[in-house]
Amino acid sequence: MSSSLVRMKHDKQKVKVPAIPTPPTFRLLCYLGQWVLVLLILPCSASAACDRLDRDALLSLPFNTPLNWSASTDCCLWDGVTCDPVEHSRVVRLSLPRRGLSGVVSPAITNLTRLTRLTHLNLSHNSLLGSLPDDLLSSLPSIAVIDLSFNRLIGRFPQSSNESSHLQIINLSSNFFNGTIPASILVPSVSVFNVSNNSFSGPIPVSNGGNHTSLTFLDLSFNKFTGPIPPGIGLCSRLQTFRAVWMLSNRKIIPGGNTDKTDFETMSSQSTAVAPELDKDTSLVILFPTKTNEIKDLSITEILKATDNFSQANIIGCGGFGLVYRATLANGTRLAVKKLSGDLGLVEREFTAEVEALSTAQHENLVSLQGYCVHDGVRLLMYSYMENGSLDYWLHEKVDGPSQLDWPIRLDILRGAGCGLAYMHQICEPHIVHRDIKSSNILLDDKFQAHVADFGLSRLILPYQTHVTTELVGTLGYIPPEYGQAWVATLRGDMYSFGVVMLELLTRKRPFEVCKSRGSRELVGWVQQMRREGKPEEVFDPLLRGKGFEEEMLQVLDVACLCVNQNPLKRPTIKEVINWLKDVGTSQQHEDKN
Structure with missing residues (x-):
């Protein structure tokens, strides 16, 4: 027993102090105070709450922009990091969009595969370079959302995926990826798949026999895909938006049976685009939604009638690739219809550029593209009518x-x-x-x-x-x-x-x-x-x-x-x-x- 305690005992024997009743609340406060004191005097080097492997995996990422990440602090408190609310030690979300991150992600990004509980990964709108490992998706068994859009990533799409995965959203748009995309990537759980604005090629990654019942958004636009739209698209019963602007050489657009509720933004280059519900000899006029919704269910027959079969009296303009005609529809609505002609290669390029640009850009000071059509080898572009010309x-x-x-x-x-x-x-x-x-x-x-x-x-x-x-x-x-x-x-x-x-x-x-x-x-x-x-x-x-x-x-x-x-x-x-x-x-x- 220490000398201080001996003295205390001796003093109590000499002086009788009357007992004072201690309220329960006061005793509770004293008890909590003791624990606070214990926590304050614990060594500062106590181990962080997050999993050590998760912490090391995050520290290995090649981000050149400083973050408040330090090995001496709990990684669950770092910027953009969220840990499991139940199993607090495991990282489940990494969200760092628009943080000015730069650096070469490969091969360091393979360390992400150690985050086996990661469900959400968002590194979009940064300046990350490099390629992705083939097994990125299959090595993240819990991943549900992956968004790496608007970076500088190159190489091919990760080639392996887990059929039993939890993947729901994949967004790799606006990068520099190339090569083909295997249809196996679109596992049944995927609802959003966006790879627009890259250089992907080959067939459309939708298998004809695949189960894509969860797919609601599919954006393949501004790539180099070839071949027909597979019948499997028509089996996507929940698909609401399908964007695919590319060349379909000598093919027909066959959207399937749910065209009435799906936003199809597609383009055919060499042949008439037809839908199952239309007559065999009638070309499909693909229309974009307008604010007034004044143009609906327009057919090539109505376009021909509205321009008086493209008569000379209705010419309102002349460009390097064809003439522009005034079209007056049955309901009085006026359109300007550009009929492209001349060298097939140049016409094709003009047609593609117009559809790509104006389906992307919509502003009150830009001419509005109302729709387009391919009929008997002739390409037509339909715009809002400008009463006062040029x-x-x-x-x-x-x-x-x-x-x-x-x-x-x-x-x-x-x-x-x-x-x-x-x-x-x-x-x-x-x-x-x-x-x-x-x-x-x-x-x-x-x-x-x-x-x-x-x-x-x-x-x-x-x-x-x-x-x-x-x-x-x-x-x-x-x-x-x-x-x-x-x-x-x-x-x-x-x-x-x-x-x-x-x-x-x-x-x-x-x-x-x-x-x-x-x-x-x-x-x-x-x-x-x-x-x-x-x-x-x-x-x-x-x-x-x-x-x-x-x-x-x-x-x-x-x-x-x-x-x-x-x-x-x-x-x-x-x-x-x-x-x-x-x-x-x-x-x-x-x-x-x-």
Whole structure:
């Protein structure tokens, strides 16, 4: 016995202290206090609550962005980590979307297979590189959700899967995967399967005899799949959305028996697309949903009737790949129908580009694709009808057109077209480089609101790409100078073309006029020369002068000249241009650019 305790005993013998009753609540507090004291004096190096193997597996992941992960703390408390609420030591969820993660995932990601209780894995919208191991899915026996979308992953799809797995959602979209996808991946439990925006090839990964009764969402679009849509699609009784935009060479689209409730977004390249419920000789017009739902159950027969069998009297436009016709349906609704013709390869590309771009991008300042059809080898694209035609028509063709486009209307047209371009460049996924921005591709509705149109030359830019390799295309006078040096299409190239449109609205001159002298033949060069000579006001359309808008026009001229800079890196983004156009007429606009 210690000396302190001996003294305490001796003191109690000398002094009699009356006993004081202790309330139960007080005794409980004292008891809890003792345990708190015990916990406080425990060594700080006590083992973490989470499983050691789970912790080590997480620490091995090649994330270059710092996280609050430390071997000395409980991994169940780390960012993005969730442990089993019952068996607290095991990690069940890893969710780190949009954390700026970077690094090469292979081979370190194989350590994830040690997380045998993991049910949810979400590493989407990061910058992860590398490939996935073939046994990733089969080695995670509890995995239900895996989302690795919007990264930079390459290689082939994991080739093995467990038939008895719990997989429900697989999202590998917007990466750089290639190769084929085995049909065995779509186990019966999968309800969502999204591999869009990759480079997968081969047959569609849906087995004809497979049990896909849980499948509700299937997105295979923007890949390189070939072959027919398998009859197994028709056996997916719960399928609500099926997106598959690719070339089906010499095949028919046979969606199956549930077409009335399934959102089929498919395209055939070589033959008539037919559905079982339609007559054998009638092509299927595939329609996209509209806000008004005014167009339903449209057939090729109705299209032919609405255009008077594509009569010359209904021609409202002409492009490089065919004519555009006015179509008036029985209920009075008007459509613009583009009938593609010419070289089969070029027509095919135009058709594909339009459907890909406009089925992805939907905005009030973009022309709306209502539907498409392949009939007797002819490809048809159907758009919302624009009552006032093109900006080019009003500036250069209509006799009294320019006089009806006063400066406020022209400025609104620029703002509207800019908003449409901003949506393409920054908001829709994947981003779209138009490659043919010009006044004839800016259409005007009955209120002169601008709609960017004609996506036949457009290309989709996947995440983390800065450009797409392409052939030299475009329209003389609008083509950025760098396109002649390297065959790449960039968003900055679109900005050059948009700058030319701005100059066109300011001057009412065409971008390139063969009949003029060499010094004034090109609009961009002429405007830049006039500015160097200190005569910027002389470039403006005479119809706009003396109306009190000179200061605003000078501000827009400054923006346009920034856009047509010879150095693409010095051109502003569309977001900057939109902000400047909003501020036209205020001093803030000049301050922002300076």
